[in-house]
Amino acid sequence: MSEDPYKVLGVGRDATDAEIKRVYRKLARQYHPDRNPGDKAAEERFKSIQSSYDAIGTKDARRKYDESKRMEDFFNSNPNQRNTRFSGFDIPDIFSQMFGGPQNNSQRVNRRQQRDAYRGSDITSGIDMDYSDADTGCKIEFDHRRLRTCAKCEGSSFGSTRSCMLCDGRGVISRTSTIIVKIPPKSKHGQKIRMRGLGHDHPKGESGDLILTIRVDAKEGRRWEDGRLIQSVKIPYSTLMLGGKCNIRTPSGDSVRIDVKAGTQIGDRRRIPKMSYGGADLDIEFALEDSTNLTESQKDVLERLRKEGL
Ligand SMILES: [Zn+2]
Structure with missing residues (x-):
């Protein structure tokens, strides 16, 4: 569905389900092929009215549509970051995770299953050090940017029609913090350190991990x-x-x-x-x-x- 069903039906996002139904009936009558014989444009309009109603005409369908739309809007609000890594903040990756949520059509999925199914994306980045620090082990400060669950709505506005002033319905907010990474002795260039739960938060599930790759300064030449x-x-x-x-x-x-x-x-x-x-x-x-x-x-x-x- 490429057209915005709200626009096709000419209703606001805050329209009630009854209002959507009423507008749909009126438009469907108006553009029905029986009333517009041979009118191609009316026929096309009728089809898009029909598919728009399929998208938002029932409570469940509408909830599903709104959720995916929120994610799409979020994606489109970062067009310049689509294919780039930005301080370890990988937009396409987040979306593959968020869109990739549970392939479960059942409404009766329990919260536990839901939490297991949703997971924030992992963050991969490099961490630089001298050979001697990698060899003896050390602690390194790492500036870490990730999506954190919104403190105001605690992620509850994600996928819901309720708006949140703080996160704008994303359920998560990008935050930077400085963390201390402990590098174990005898670390080698290319070795990976996984820090559980320090990836992106997911508003409905558990957090991803932070995976750091040790980079030993090779020095000039x-x-x-x-x-x-x-x-x-x-x-x-x-x-x-x-x-x-x-x-x-x-x-x-x-x-x-x-x-x-x-x-x-x-x-x-x-x-x-x-x-x-x-x-x-x-x-x-x-x-x-x-x-x-x-x-x-x-x-x-x-x-x-x-x-x-x-
Ligand atoms: Zn919020």
């Missing part, structure tokens, strides 16, 4: 790839071509001298055992050393190389 640490090593062009040696500084601060084979290409990798964080292997990736501000004699040599076809 390094990056994580599938849980492995890659360290970029800049080598002069001549060393790449002719081979030689170079010094690298490992994540633990040691200086290590490594061989560079003749004909090494930019992007080639080498695994150095036990030189990464916590005694893990370190992958180094060769890169070309920046060579701006060439001296006159370097330019001469390069000109000669060009003449040689290199």
Whole structure:
């Protein structure tokens, strides 16, 4: 149903059920095909009046329609956040959860079942730290934004026709708080910490979880790839071509001298055992050393190389 049934029938959202019925009967008579033979427009109007009445003509149907409409309005009120993560606040995710509620047509679902069926969405985010903090364990402040159950209506306005000034009928309100996250010792990059109940609240069910992924600062010139640490090593062009040696500084601060084979290409990798964080292997990736501000004699040599076809 894409048309707004209230608009089609020309009634307000606060109209009584009896009023809706009365207006429907009047319009249905007016646009009935029997009274408008051959009138295509009247026939279309009649169809949409009919489906609008199906949507809001009975108490149950109307309640269901109003609930999904509230959620849709909520969704549409955040059009710029549809596909983006915003401080760990994932709009589509919330809606898949809220819309995805119980597939239960029975009105007689008890509250317990309802609470089990509805659940606020989980929040996933990253939490950054140095290797030493991850290794020894630490406490980190985390600014956390999530949907909390409305303090005024306690979520009761969600899906109901009663309005709430505070949450505007959403039953939940976005709030930011600072929480302290305890990082256990020997934590590794990519490890996840699940904090139960610290995801989004659901006005009718239990709260989701907060799932934090530990990100260990790789420091300049390094990056994580599938849980492995890659360290970029800049080598002069001549060393790449002719081979030689170079010094690298490992994540633990040691200086290590490594061989560079003749004909090494930019992007080639080498695994150095036990030189990464916590005694893990370190992958180094060769890169070309920046060579701006060439001296006159370097330019001469390069000109000669060009003449040689290199
Ligand atoms: Zn409220």
